[in-house]
Amino acid sequence: MASILVISAEQPTPAAASSSSPDAAADAFDRHNRPRMRRDVILSALAGRYPGLTKFVVVVASPPPPRSSSSPSSPGDALIGLYRPVHDADMVRFLVDAWARWTAMGPGWDADNCHREWRPGSGTEPPLVPLHSAFRRDGIERPSGNVMGAIGYYCTDLITPIVGTLARELEEDARVICSAVDRAFDLDEEDRRRAHSVVYAVTTHPGHHASYDCFGGYCYLNNAALCARLMQRRIETGRRIVAEDDGEIVANYWDDGEDDRVVDDDEKFVDECRFDDNKDDEEWEPIARRIELYGRPRVAIIDVDYHCGNGTASIFYRDPSVFFVSIHCDPEIDYPWNSGFADQTGAGDGEGTTMHVPLGKGAGWSDRYEASLRDAMSAIAKFRPQALVVSLGLDTYDGDAVAVNRGGFKLSGKDYVEMGRLIGSYMAKKDVPCVFVQEGGYKMDVVGDAAADVVGGYAMAIGEEGG
Structure with missing residues (x-):
């Protein structure tokens, strides 16, 4: 083994x-x-x-390095840059900053935006969840500047909270x-x-x-x-x-x-995409050509x-x-x-x-x-x-x-x-x-x-x- x-x-x-x-x-x-x-x-x-x-x-x-005039990047910039090929930068920024923005609003929490399992007097600050969801298909909505609104733009449910850690x-x-x-x-x-x-x-x-x-x-x-x-x-x-x-x-x-x-040369690349010369593999040839062009x-x-x-x-x-x-x-x-x-x-x-x-x-x-x-x-x-x-x-x-x-x-x-x-x-x-x-x-x-x-x-x- x-x-x-x-x-x-x-x-x-x-x-x-x-x-x-x-x-x-x-x-x-x-x-x-x-x-x-x-x-x-x-x-x-x-x-x-x-x-x-x-x-x-x-x-x-x-821990992130301290910010200074000579180092203007903020905590989370490295995370945003790393996930650039698979995620929207603004969403990653939201996840990095949301807890600080939420807790900065201070006591007197809006109960509708608090996680359902949180109870007043529990000694913990309540996790943030969406109060609403955006009309994503209409193409005209954008994330609010208020963290309580923005979470409704980015989050798809009520069970994925923003917490301090x-x-x-x-x-x-x-x-x-x-x-x-x-x-x-x-x-x-x-x-x-x-x-x-x-x-x-x-x-x-x-x-x-x-x-x-x-x-x-x-x-x-x-x-x-x-x-x-x-x-x-x-x-x-x-x-x-x-x-x-x-x-x-x-x-x-x-x-x-x-x-x-x-990138492999054209002939080699297509040959590698093909498993063998069996008829069952002909369906993969168009895919192989597209991969070749995709590079x-x-x-x-x-x-x-x-x-x-x-x-x-x-x-x-x-x-x-x-x-x-x-x-x-x-x-x-x-x-x-x-x-x-x-x-x-x-x-x-x-x-x-x-x-x-x-x-x-x-x-x-x-x-x-x-x-x-x-x-x-x-x-x-x-x-x-x-x-x-x-x-x-x-x-x-x-x-x-x-x-x-x-x-x-x-x-x-x-x-x-x-x-x-x-x-x-x-x-x-x-x-x-x-x-x-x-x-x-x-x-x-x-x-x-x-x-x-x-x-x-x-x-x-x-x-x-x-x-």
């Missing part, structure tokens, strides 16, 4: 099940979502399950993703097969419901989308994202070395969260260089309701590079899920990605509270080992960097074991094939 490299902002602790993080109080504002506890439980499970095979890399965001946690998550991509690409082919075959970015917050200019569904910034773009950039330029000397994210990373992009390396994302990765799909819907596959509950049954239908396959140049696999309630591993995952991985193999992102949501577990009332899947126990092994079997013997990115999972008594099972199964598949 190959080993596992875990990137996070925290170390595993024996008391993780009770959420030992000093910021754990922020978990109390939702009945189901416990992002800090989920992170701690997963780290603890990995440490306990694979004590000799798991290496933990802790990424801690440094958010800006720092988003910066930490960004560093986790950057470090994970660097680590995955720094490993040579032999390492990927034998040593650190699994690079697992255990972020605090999930991200796959965040689209270019709105957030929701417990997701603020799209970590998987950033991961895919960073992978493309590493392939294009070979440049690291995090400086080796001080661990800082390279400033203006997207502007550095634009002229150094490496970016091929990255695939497989999203196994119970809910559709609608934000990720939206960001790459017209991009033929990113093949996005999501296996999820039918949107006629559960969140996000209005996205994730099987006939939504991309648009424009991206037609054919989005694949939604909606399943009905009660889907189990042996009756529906395994076959669907095989179909998804077969499609990814035909795309021939140069890098892979796995959006690892674990709310497919039988009895997960977020899903059970409307549908829910029936995966459990060793099903997650088989999930990891199946994904790994398609990546074995291929020199393809892979990063697992944490998404949802709300059944805290099992989420750690499920995560360890998936990445462990992947490591077993890579180790067996590479051995």
Whole structure:
């Protein structure tokens, strides 16, 4: 079995099940979502399950430098610049500044904008939630200068609050993703097969419901989308994202070395996009031509969260260089309701590079899920990605509270080992960097074991094939 490299902002602790993080109080504002506890439980499970095979890399965001006339940039500028290829700069700025703007309004909170779980006299400042939602389709609304109005422009629900720890946690998550991509690409082919075959970015917050200019569904910034773009950039330029000397994210990373992009010549590029000369692969030739013209390396994302990765799909819907596959509950049954239908396959140049696999309630591993995952991985193999992102949501577990009332899947126990092994079997013997990115999972008594099972199964598949 190959080993596992875990990137996070925290170390595993024996008391993780009770959420030992000093910021754990922020978990109390939702009945189901416990992002800090989920992170701690997963780290603890990995440490306990694979004590000799798991290496933990802790990424801690440094405090922003003091502002001065010679340094006019404000805290958050680095985050805005980093997410530029996948998110609207004004939305990222809102997430960075919103808490300060909200608390600056002082006591006498507008109760309608306070999170429903907050109670007067609780000793905490209330998280901010939308009072209303914008008419986004009319094309004439814009975010208000008042933070209570702006959140209604950017946020899509009432369950994704602005809290005091958010800006720092988003910066930490960004560093986790950057470090994970660097680590995955720094490993040579032999390492990927034998040593650190699994690079697992255990972020605090999930991200796959965040689209270019709105957030929701417990997701603020799209970590998987950033991961895919960073992978493309590493392939294009070979440049690291995090400086080796001080661990800082390279400033203006997207502007550095634009002229150094490496693109295969036409004939080679199209040949690589083609799996073989079988008739079944003729459908991929038009896609290969569009990728060739688009001029970016091929990255695939497989999203196994119970809910559709609608934000990720939206960001790459017209991009033929990113093949996005999501296996999820039918949107006629559960969140996000209005996205994730099987006939939504991309648009424009991206037609054919989005694949939604909606399943009905009660889907189990042996009756529906395994076959669907095989179909998804077969499609990814035909795309021939140069890098892979796995959006690892674990709310497919039988009895997960977020899903059970409307549908829910029936995966459990060793099903997650088989999930990891199946994904790994398609990546074995291929020199393809892979990063697992944490998404949802709300059944805290099992989420750690499920995560360890998936990445462990992947490591077993890579180790067996590479051995």
